[in-house]
Amino acid sequence: MRPDIGMKCSRSxxxxxxxxLVGVADKARADEGDALNFHASQGIxxxxxxxxxxxxxxxxxxxxxxxVSETGVGLKFDRSYSRQRIIADLNLLSAxxxxxxxxxxxxxxxRLAWEWGFxxxxxxxxxxAYRQSLTGFDETSGTARSLNIYRRSLASADYWWHPRxxxxxxxxxxxxxxxEDDRDASEFDSDTVDLNxxxxxxxxxxxxxxxRDTDGRYPNRPVQPGSIRDYRQQEVRLGGEWQLTxxxxxxxxxxxxxxxxxxxxERDFNGTIGRLGVVWNAxxxxxxxxxxxxxxxxxxxxxxxxxxTEAVTLAPRWMVSDKVVLGAGLExxxxxxxxxxxxxxxxxTQTKPADGSYRYGLLAEYxxxxxxxxxxxxxxxxxxxxxxxxxxxxxxxxxxxxxxF
Numbered sequence: 170m171r172p173d174i175g176m177k178c179s180r181s182x183x184x185x186x187x188x189x190l191v192g193v194a195d196k197a198r199a200d201e202g203d204a205l206n207f208h209a210s211q212g213i214x215x216x217x218x219x220x221x222x223x224x225x226x227x228x229x230x231x232x233x234x235x236x237v238s239e240t241g242v243g244l245k246f247d248r249s250y251s252r253q254r255i256i257a258d259l260n261l262l263s264a265x266x267x268x269x270x271x272x273x274x275x276x277x278x279x280r281l282a283w284e285w286g287f288x289x290x291x292x293x294x295x296x297x298a299y300r301q302s303l304t305g306f307d308e309t310s311g312t313a314r315s316l317n318i319y320r321r322s323l324a325s326a327d328y329w330w331h332p333r334x335x336x337x338x339x340x341x342x343x344x345x346x347x348x349e350d351d352r353d354a355s356e357f358d359s360d361t362v363d364l365n366x367x368x369x370x371x372x373x374x375x376x377x378x379x380x381r382d383t384d385g386r387y388p389n390r391p392v393q394p395g396s397i398r399d400y401r402q403q404e405v406r407l408g409g410e411w412q413l414t415x416x417x418x419x420x421x422x423x424x425x426x427x428x429x430x431x432x433x434x435e436r437d438f439n440g441t442i443g444r445l446g447v448v449w450n451a452x453x454x455x456x457x458x459x460x461x462x463x464x465x466x467x468x469x470x471x472x473x474x475x476x477x478t479e480a481v482t483l484a485p486r487w488m489v490s491d492k493v494v495l496g497a498g499l500e501x502x503x504x505x506x507x508x509x510x511x512x513x514x515x516x517x518t519q520t521k522p523a524d525g526s527y528r529y530g531l532l533a534e535y536x537x538x539x540x541x542x543x544x545x546x547x548x549x550x551x552x553x554x555x556x557x558x559x560x561x562x563x564x565x566x567x568x569x570x571x572x573x574f
Contacts, residue, residue: 204248210241212569219269221306221552223559229269229312236267239569243278252286264303272314276301293326293337304347307550310558316348325363333370339363359385368409376409379424392432399431402465404442421445426465438465440477454488477505496532498548501525524555530565544569 219235222228243260260278282296297320304315320343327337341361347353366378381404390398406424413419423443430436446460460482480502487495503525530548537543547566554560 205244205246206573207244208242208571208573210239210569210571212239212241212567213237214239214565214567216563216565218561218563219266219272219306220312221561221563222312223554223561226559229271232268235269238265238267239263240265254282254284256280256282256284272303274301274303274314274316276303278302290329291326292329292335294323296323297321304352307552313349313351315352318346318348320344325365327365327367333368335365335367335369337363337365337367339365353389354387356389357385357387359383372412374409374411376407376411379404379406379408379422381406394432396432397430397436400428401431402426402428406442416450418448419445420448421460421462428465438477440465456486458482458484458486479503492536494532494534494536496534497530498532499527499529501527524553524558524560526550526552540573542571544571 214237216235216237218233220228220233222233239262241260241262243258245259246255246257248255258278258280262276262278264272264274264276266272278300280296280298282294284292284294286292300317300319302317302319304317306312321341323339323341325337325339327335329335339362341359341363343357343359343361345358346356361381361383364380368376381402383402383404384399385402386399387397390396392398404424404426406422408422408424410418410420421444423441423445426438426440426442428438442464444460444462444464446458448456448458450456461480463477463479465477480500482498482500484496484498489495528548528550530546532544532546534542534544545566545568547564549562549564551562552558552560
């Protein structure tokens with residue numbers, strides 16, 4: 170390695186890990202074959218409204234636009250040993266801004282999983298995920314940089330008392346943290362227990378009935394009446410994947426959820442949730458994906474203790490040839506907010522602020538060889554103003570390249 174290259178890379182954790190991955194690739198490629206895959210990507214994205222500001226709102230440095238360079242490297246190990254399957258998915262993305270360089274960041278993303286099986290009746294999963302990502306400005310207000318650190322550990326076991334039927338249990342621990350003090354109120358922990366009844370016919374379809382119980386807390390919020398510090402969320406849902414016809418596949422879930430706050434019962438929620446997606450392969454070269462969802466989310470957001478998100482997404486695709494794919498996307502979304510996170514506004518639960526947004530765009534992808542893909546995307550995004558968040562419009566265009574070997 171050239172000394173000047175080594176000196177430059179020693180200043181960046183990103184470069185260090187990139188060189189490590191390449192070194193591992195050279196040693197392991199011959200032995201692991203297709204079990205070990207590496208990828209490298211490069212993208213250039215233009216943002217007309219990086220901070221998602223309303224017209225007339227001042228932008229840092231007087232410039233709302235920016236060009237972002239995103240460089241990624243990663244590896245994935247996926248191999249089965251008899252009834253055991255080991256998965257390691259490690260990625261690193263480095264983002265650099267041409268104007269607002271205070272938003273520059275390196276984002277590691279890792280998942281390790283062991284899908285285990287003992288005998289013909291016991292199966293399960295042990296996994297751990299870790300991710301760092303820059304908090305987006307789409308659903309928040311302000312222009313401050315905030316990096317989210319997310320961890321999730323999962324353990325599950327299923328007992329197949331019949332070739333098609335199983336009962337199981339799952340345990341999960343989730344932690345969300347931020348690197349900036351002004352987001353302390355959004356940090357949360359949760360512990361989840363699942364009880365599952367699974368049905369898996371020989372056709373490859375799958376259906377799972379789940380009873381879920383989650384205990385969550387925002388450790389940095391005050392312990393006082395009206396504070397939404399501790400909550401309990403209970404759900405019953407039916408989910409899975411099902412091939413309706415030779416050309417149509419349905420996936421997702423539908424269920425009922427109840428959220429109760431220990432110190433603020435007036436802010437409880439009880440309602441129907443779901444996320445259903447249908448993919449229709451109209452011909453061998455065209456397909457249409459339609460998804461509809463209604464979910465309780467935004468519990469970690471500053472804007473509200475919870476938000477009911479309703480959205481419809483449509484995404485047609487056309488394979489022009491073996492190397493060229495054209496696509497489009499359209500999404501409409503509406504969010505109803507549940508109130509102020511710290512309980513400072515007792516009227517917040519009565520007003521129920523809401524906002525609507527939509528986005529649409531086009532995609533063109535060219536794959537000259539199997540390992541290399543080039544893509545061009547353009548998108549427009551608009552959010553209507555509400556009492557919770559301001560409105561904005563933003564245009565995005567990016568060119569990207571991905572090489573996998």
